[in-house]
Amino acid sequence: MRILVVEDDPKISSFVKIGLESYDCTVDMAYDGTIGEKFALSRKYDVMILDVVIPGISGFELCKRIRNNNILTPVIILTSLDSVEDKLTGFECGADDYLVKPFSFQELFARIKALNRRSKEAFVSPVLKVLDLELDSITRKVRRSDREINLTATEYKILELLLSNKGRVFDRILIAEKIWGFSFNSGTNVIDVHINSLRKKIDKDFSQKLIHTKKGFGYVLSEEPQT
Amino acid sequence: MRILVVEDDPKISSFVKIGLESYDCTVDMAYDGTIGEKFALSRKYDVMILDVVIPGISGFELCKRIRNNNILTPVIILTSLDSVEDKLTGFECGADDYLVKPFSFQELFARIKALNRRSKEAFVSPVLKVLDLELDSITRKVRRSDREINLTATEYKILELLLSNKGRVFDRILIAEKIWGFSFNSGTNVIDVHINSLRKKIDKDFSQKLIHTKKGFGYVLSEEPQT
DNA sequence: CTTCAACCACCAATATTCTCATAATCGTTT
DNA sequence: AAACGATTATGAGAATATTGGTGGTTGAAG
Numbered sequence: 001m002r003i004l005v006v007e008d009d010p011k012i013s014s015f016v017k018i019g020l021e022s023y024d025c026t027v028d029m030a031y032d033g034t035i036g037e038k039f040a041l042s043r044k045y046d047v048m049i050l051d052v053v054i055p056g057i058s059g060f061e062l063c064k065r066i067r068n069n070n071i072l073t074p075v076i077i078l079t080s081l082d083s084v085e086d087k088l089t090g091f092e093c094g095a096d097d098y099l100v101k102p103f104s105f106q107e108l109f110a111r112i113k114a115l116n117r118r119s120k121e122a123f124v125s126p127v128l129k130v131l132d133l134e135l136d137s138i139t140r141k142v143r144r145s146d147r148e149i150n151l152t153a154t155e156y157k158i159l160e161l162l163l164s165n166k167g168r169v170f171d172r173i174l175i176a177e178k179i180w181g182f183s184f185n186s187g188t189n190v191i192d193v194h195i196n197s198l199r200k201k202i203d204k205d206f207s208q209k210l211i212h213t214k215k216g217f218g219y220v221l222s223e224e225p226q227t
Numbered sequence: 228m229r230i231l232v233v234e235d236d237p238k239i240s241s242f243v244k245i246g247l248e249s250y251d252c253t254v255d256m257a258y259d260g261t262i263g264e265k266f267a268l269s270r271k272y273d274v275m276i277l278d279v280v281i282p283g284i285s286g287f288e289l290c291k292r293i294r295n296n297n298i299l300t301p302v303i304i305l306t307s308l309d310s311v312e313d314k315l316t317g318f319e320c321g322a323d324d325y326l327v328k329p330f331s332f333q334e335l336f337a338r339i340k341a342l343n344r345r346s347k348e349a350f351v352s353p354v355l356k357v358l359d360l361e362l363d364s365i366t367r368k369v370r371r372s373d374r375e376i377n378l379t380a381t382e383y384k385i386l387e388l389l390l391s392n393k394g395r396v397f398d399r400i401l402i403a404e405k406i407w408g409f410s411f412n413s414g415t416n417v418i419d420v421h422i423n424s425l426r427k428k429i430d431k432d433f434s435q436k437l438i439h440t441k442k443g444f445g446y447v448l449s450e451e452p453q454t
Numbered sequence: 455c456t457t458c459a460a461c462c463a464c465c466a467a468t469a470t471t472c473t474c475a476t477a478a479t480c481g482t483t484t
Numbered sequence: 485a486a487a488c489g490a491t492t493a494t495g496a497g498a499a500t501a502t503t504g505g506t507g508g509t510t511g512a513a514g
Contacts, residue, residue: 074345084331091337096345097324104311110318118301118323118345129297152459169367189503190461196504215469215502216380217367379470380502416492417472423493442480442491 001025001116002044006036006062007051007078012101016049019105033057040066045073047112050095052079052086060093067094074115078103128163131223133202133210135163144202154179155198158191162211162221171218195219228252228343231275233263233289234305235282239328243276246332260284267293272300273346274339277322279306279313287320294321301342305330355390358450360429360437362390371429381406382425385418389438389448398445422446 003020007013008031017027028043030036033056040048040062048066052059063075077090080101090098097111128135132145140156142149151159157179162170170178172191195211203209212220230247234240235258244254255270257263260283267275267289275293277286284292290302304317307328317325324338355362359372367383369376378386384406389397399418403409422438430436439447 084333087331087334088337091341096341097338104314106311107314110315111324114318114323118299154460167366169365188462192503193461193505196506199504213503214367217383220366222366381471415473419492420472420494423495426493440480440492 001046001112002028003112004028004030004036004039004043004045004048006030006033006039006049006054006059008032008054009051012051015105016108019109023109031055033059033062037062037065040071040073041069046116047074047076049076049078049108049112052077052081052090060089063090063093063095074118076108076111076115078108128160130163130166130210130221131208133163135160142202144206149201151198151201154194155201158194159198159202159221162219165221167220167222169214169217169220175218228273228339229255229271230339231255231257231263231266231270231272233257233260233267233276233281233286234278235259235280236278239278242332243335246336250336258282260286260289264289264292267298267300268296273343274301274303276303276305276335276339279304279308279317287316290317290320290322299346301339301346303335303338303342305335355387357390357393357437357448358435360390362387369429371433376428378425378428381421382428385421386425386429386448389446392448394447394449396441396444396447402445 001024003025005013005016005020005027007016007029010031013029013031017029020027028039028045030039031054033054035056036050036054037057050059050062057065059077059079063077066073066075074096075094076097076099077095078099078101079086079090082100087098096115099108099111126136126138128137134143135156136142137160142151142156142159158175161175161178175191199209199211203211208223210221210223212222214220228251230252232240232243232247232254234243234256237258240256240258244256247254255266255272257266258281260281262283263277263281264284277289279286286304286306290304293300293302301323302321303324303326304322305326305328306313306317309327314325323342326335326338353364355364361370362383363369364387369378369383369386385402388402388405397405402418426436426438430438435450436452437448437450439449441447
């Protein structure tokens with residue numbers, strides 16, 4: 001994890017730097033706002049930690065400029081300014097969190113992780129999970145209620161598609177495009193057959209069905225019982 | 228914005244509820260953890276605010292269960308437990324923020340906005356909406372006043388057409404072209420029949436009608452009662 | 455040679471779409 | 485205001501489309 005710290009107090013900055021590095025983070029330090037801005041705009045970070053009262057431009061101003069440059073990296077304001085007004089200002093400038101000094105390093109790190117979890121999470125999760133159905137894209141294993149299920153390649157691909165877009169309705173053309181790479185419309189019911197065998201393996205023995213038919217449209221994977 | 232508040236202290240919960248509602252938020256309240264869980268798992272919120280020390284299951288446990296159910300809604304822990312250990316526990320349970328009582332409502336709301344700003348980015352589901360009627364083209368779900376409505380393929384297509392051109396009058400030939408792909412004029416009243424069944428599902432139980440007839444022309448979807 | 459995944463063709467069950475006959479409504483003219 | 489014709493609404497059932505499921509064929513891998 002790469003982190004930018006903009007802070008002029010050498011004690012605090014080294015305290016933070018050392019702490020973060022002990023958790024395998026790469027830390028860039030800036031001791032004033034102007035230098036901080038150069039870092040912030042030129043490199044990509046996972047999180048930025050900004051003090052407010054620093055030489056050059058203030059942390060608030062810096063945060064604003066970062067957002068004006070369309071950089072969405074999570075920002076934590078870390079400052080001794082503890083009034084509600086200052087906190088509101090911080091959030092208005094586009095900060096994601098505001099932590100008042102003195103602070104516990106553990107709390108700072110927990111907040112960093114929380115922010116980071118959120119920005120990563122949406123993208124890659126090795127295990128897709130809906131209810132008690134799990135698909136591990138690393139080991140390619142599928143389980144329902146901890147019972148392992150053996151899927152063929154095509155079944156797996158279809159399930160992965162539906163599972164990673166839970167709630168989204170796929171029509172047959174779309175499924176064909178995603179699985180076979182081209183759109184052949186109809187003349188065949190391959191998809192129906194594969195869906196059928198998927199259902200046998202995944203839904204048959206469970207009262208809570210996961211694969212639903214949207215008649216006239218296609219199929220969805222959803223935890224809600226079909227309407 | 229729809230918010231769940233799980234809090235047993237009536238003073239705090241009404242304080243929060245009134246505050247949020249003055250900012251146009253819809254607030255659901257739960258006074259203990261078990262009821263809170265039911266709400267959290269059955270409805271969709273933009274943010275959930277959890278106290279820790281509540282009857283039934285604790286806020287920490289509740290947060291864990293929410294995450295185990297793959298619900299990514301931002302969670303703020305709001306509690307008087309102010310030790311670093313408790314904070315760490317909160318974040319470990321999957322919370323996004325942790326605010327200690329006593330707190331300023333303004334700060335709480337700023338944190339809600341900050342979380343919401345970020346979680347909105349990832350989640351864009353194009354929803355057509357007129358008044359309390361919503362059509363989600365990804366999940367193909369249609370709701371009126373949060374009540375889910377089941378439409379057939381043709382009904383859905385017609386509604387989508389009207390909804391995405393709210394206020395525009397479509398004559399039958401135009402509707403036929405858009406839905407069936409070619410213009411067959413008259414000799415049939417299929418469209419009337421489908422409009423009729425659409426109305427039964429969408430307008431029948433509501434005093435505010437949305438589908439209107441322009442005699443001699445065709446149909447419009449509009450929120451204004453027609454002249 | 456055997457096995458198994460992938461695909462295809464078909465049937466029965468079910469849901470949807472459409473036709474048609476009739477009732478209700480609207481606009482216009484008397 | 486009443487009456488008329490044109491237009492639209494509606495219910496029922498017939499016609500059609502969609503889908504779940506089964507069994508069989510192909511072709512590739514071991």
